[in-house]
Amino acid sequence: MTGRRGRPPKNADVLSRERILREALTLVDEEGLDAVSMRKLARRLGVDPMSLYNHVDGKDALLDGIAEVLLAAIPAPPPGADLRETMSALAHGFRAAMLGHPRAAPLVLTRRLASMTALAPVESVLAPLLAAGFPPDRAVHGLWAVVAFLIGTLMREVEAGPTFGGTDTDGARRRLADLEGSGLPAVSAAAPFLAVCDHDAEFAFGLRILLDALGAMAGR
Amino acid sequence: MTGRRGRPPKNADVLSRERILREALTLVDEEGLDAVSMRKLARRLGVDPMSLYNHVDGKDALLDGIAEVLLAAIPAPPPGADLRETMSALAHGFRAAMLGHPRAAPLVLTRRLASMTALAPVESVLAPLLAAGFPPDRAVHGLWAVVAFLIGTLMREVEAGPTFGGTDTDGARRRLADLEGSGLPAVSAAAPFLAVCDHDAEFAFGLRILLDALGAMAGR
DNA sequence: TCCCTTCGATCTACAGTGTAGGTAATCGAC
């Protein structure tokens, strides 16, 4: 009655893993991670909740799937580039991919992904490091140092929410007052820079420091 | 019958915010974050679930509370130390605090905390940066770069779980085989170092790079 | 043509969740 049972007629497949993941991602974009439930997702797809389980292994696997969609959006670095250009391009590509879906980004940043999708960028970073003369163990250390920085900054950036940027918003003013009245001298002195975050500048600063250090080590 | 109603007699308060947070933390330590529910926590405290709401604002506030307990465990750095010693001490203190409760650490690493507890370490880092001649905006950038690195490494470290360390475990062997058979040349070459993580060495490496860079900037 | 396996969508059901709203018992202050 409510909806016909059994397999849908003909080749008109109602569901597919891709369709589910796409809809899930836009659901996260619109309502946030906490709003994701199998039932709500199914409702948006016009489908019974349990049907999702024919294409996805469960809620956790669904979230992993979204994470991989995000990771797949990182463009490959230009082929002829040197170490610094390659790492910079990948770092900016990663950041852009996360900022394109800020509410879904924690799925990438907080989960240990072991898929092929996650391995491609690793290869793109390791290759120039090895070519620059890094022994494999140091190359891996350098890779993880940069990855850690990326994860950390983006975590901060993405949790801040879009209302953190403006310098004259109500929130910023209140934060400024709180910091100045904290009684901590250094915090008070730096309060204007703590109250608002110039994420672009922070990202550039940290990335420059790290790439400088790696570049210096490559020279040795 | 099941339990007497109303306020408990005399000064024998059954519940308190501290007791709740303590029990919540050991619950997380024992069973992980997903296992935390108001009902289970109440059961362990021998109390009705709704009673918790008299001391804690809701589940989210409870988790924030646990995060602050973790943060409060970071020891203050030695007072007379210079920039590098101070930042190193705080970084190691932060790491030790997180590794002391690996399953609860994501609460600190993934939440934006705005409490006084979170501000104390910030002061401890900013003070020597400013004293070393950093202008406030650069000091804040340096602070966040180090914080981002800390968040990122600890995220990786804490999610890996305790079974990631050993070199001859089954998981390590399987990972090694996967990496070598990935078809990616750089990944294959560095596979032995990708399959197992020496977290201590990684942490030391990244921290050294960052502190070197900041030290060099302070000299200018 | 019939039969039979396979597959995907549906339905039911269950144990568990966070918490709003209401009630009763005890306290400190007057």
Add this chain to the structure above:
DNA sequence: GTCGATTACCTACACTGTAGATCGAAGGGA
């Protein structure tokens, strides 16, 4: 003694993830 505030308990509601069974169409052989 009276009164408001505090605190523990109870009920109830809407919602979650998903195991298990069921049904109907598609496709392959005979």
